[in-house]
Amino acid sequence: EVQLVESGGGLVQAGGSLRLSCTTSGVTSEDFAIAWFRQAPGKRREGVSCVGSNRDGRIYYEDSVKGRFTISRDIPENTIFLEMNNLKPEDTAVYYCAADRSSGGLMNACQGGSYGLDYWGKGTQVTVVR
Numbered sequence: 001e002v003q004l005v006e007s008g009g010g011l012v013q014a015g016g017s018l019r020l021s022c023t024t025s026g027v028t029s030e031d032f033a034i035a036w037f038r039q040a041p042g043k044r045r046e047g048v049s050c051v052g053s054n055r056d057g058r059i060y061y062e063d064s065v066k067g068r069f070t071i072s073r074d075i076p077e078n079t080i081f082l083e084m085n086n087l088k089p090e091d092t093a094v095y096y097c098a099a100d101r102s103s104g105g106l107m108n109a110c111q112g113g114s115y116g117l118d119y120w121g122k123g124t125q126v127t128v129v130r
Contacts, residue, residue: 002026002119004097009124016087016128022080022097022121029054029075033106035117036071036082038093038126047110048095049082052103060110064090087128097121 004027008020020036027034035050049071052058061069070083080097098117100106105115 002099004099004119004121006095006097006121006124009095009126011127011129012087014088014128014130017083017085018087018126020082020084020095020097020124020126022082024078024080024097024099027078027099027119029073031101032099033101033103034071034073034080035098035100035106035110036080037096037098037110038091039096039123040090040093043093045096047112050106050110051080052107053101056103058103058107060107084126087126089128089130092126092128094123094125096123 003025005023012018033052036048037045038048039045048062050060068086072081099119100117108115109117
């Protein structure tokens with residue numbers, strides 16, 4: 001059974017940093033692509049950063065987070081991280097971890113496509129104040 005559990009959200013001042021964690025079970029780097037999405041109040045959910053499976057190797061960052069956010073995987077610990085630096089108020093959202101066996105599908109969803117991902121966490125709130 002695949003399970004995804006996010007943690008690490010919180011309240012931070014603009015310019016600060018947070019590291020989000022997604023603890024997984026049933027997700028292997030060989031077989032699964034993983035991603036971080038976010039949804040701000042009144043807005044649609046958007047892909048923040050996505051990584052294909054080991055066999056795919058692609059990495060995607062949404063334009064507004066390039067140079068500030070870094071996605072990584074700790075394979076032995078089955079954990080996915082999102083390091084977020086120089087946070088801005090517009091980064092305020094609920095952040096979700098997601099996984100799918102299709103790297104192409106996940107990349108499609110990450111970039112606004114219609115592909116429906118198989119597995120989602122429940123989210124963690126990030127609030128950035130001035």
